[in-house]
Amino acid sequence: MAGKFSRIVINVMMKCVTVILIFLCGIGVPTADAQLLVKKQLTKMGSLFDITVVDRDSTQALQYIDKAAAEIERIENLISEWRPHTQISEVNRCAGIRPVKVDDEVFELTRRAIHYSQLTDGAFDISIAALDKVWVFDGSMDRLPSDEAIRRSVKRVGYRHIVLDTVKKTIFLEKKGMKIGFGSIGKGYAADKGRELLRALGVRGGIVNASGDLSAWGTQPDGQPWKIGVRNPFKAYDVSRILHITFNSVATSGNNEKFAEIDGKRYAHIINPKTGWPSSELASVTVSGPSAEFANFLSTSIMVLGSREGKRLLKQFPEYRAIIVKDKRRR
Structure with a gap:
């Protein structure tokens, strides 16, 4: 690509931490076949989505982005x-x-989500949507809920009560008051589907970034891999690691922004569905691998399971890698 290159750093808020997308974007007069990097930010699924595509035609690129946005809207509906x-x-x-x-x-x-629950013995569970809200993660909570309140909070949670009929294609929740929700893997799934659509349309490279749960493919306009900076959970705006990816996905879970700090101990907003207690051992988990949905599942589950059991889970899936950071602030 003709012209000089400038380094652009874009902060993207994640569930609890931040990744940084580092792009090399051309400036100056492009050649006729120059590839452009076109990016658009949208609000979908209650979060910010950044969709970036590489194309020769900026107008065509925006049309591709609009089609990906429509796909995400379809999934949300x-x-x-x-x-x-x-x-x-x-x-x-x-x-x-x-x-x-x-x-x-x-x-x-839903079937895949139940399988994820089986893999983790319930550390991952989409029926946690029915959890009683006994924890507050806005900084105002200064004492622990009672043990009884925590036990009661999970009374309608339990993936074993989600009944699937594979012939009729029905879902039945056995307990009144049960709920399921895809907050833990839904945005990753949408990122994967957005990537799938754009690749099918012939887009040579890009990133579908669902508030930090992202799926990438191809390369930057200059042929370099995408650079994903993972923020240090203990230092604002400090990048602790840079991942170089082409066809890959990244998802992070952590306690950097939504947490309760009580008696010097930090409790993440990610709660163990079996016990009702928030995770507290780890500060963040960043997982990279082929699918953002599956990376979502792994990062959330490892936060709940802790370092030892989380690494044991990860070993079952050699295509995935994790950056696991223990919470130095624990007492």
Whole structure:
């Protein structure tokens, strides 16, 4: 690409930490076949999405981005637990009453989520959407909930009570008041699907970044891999690691922003679905691998399981790597 290059650093808020996308973008007069990097920010699924594509034509690139945005909107209209018209909202309304027929896509996403629960013996559980809110993670909480309140908080949580009928393609929640939600893997799934669509359209490279749960493919305009900076959870704006990726995904979970600090101990907003207690051993977990959905699952689960059990889980999936940071502030 003709002209000089400038280094642009873009901060992208994650669930609790920040990744930094580091781009090399050309300036000056481009050649006729020069590749451009075009980026657009959108609000989808209650979060900021940054969609970046590489193309020769900026107008065409924006059209591609709009198609990816429509795909993410389509997914949200299937799986959102907050929009009343979605299939997941209907499943939740009918908890303890009747099964609900869903599309194959929703059924398969739920089936995979139950498999993730089985892999972790319930450390990952989409029925945590029904958790009683006994923890507050806005800095105002100064004492622990009672043991009884914590025990009661998980009474409607339990993936074993999610019943799938593979013939009728229905989902039934056995307990009244149960809910399922895809906050832990939904944005990663949307990032994967956005990448899949853009690749099918012939886009040579880009990133679909769902508030830090991202899927990338191809290269930057100059042919270099994408550079993903992982923030140090103990120092604001400090990058502790840079990942160089082409066809790969990254997801991070951590306690850097949403937490409760009580008696000198930090409790992350990521809660163990079996016990009702927040994770407290680890400061952050960044997972990279082929799928953002699966990296989402792993980063969340490792935060709950802790370093030892989390590494044991990770060993089952050699395509995935993790940066696990213990919380130095623990007492």
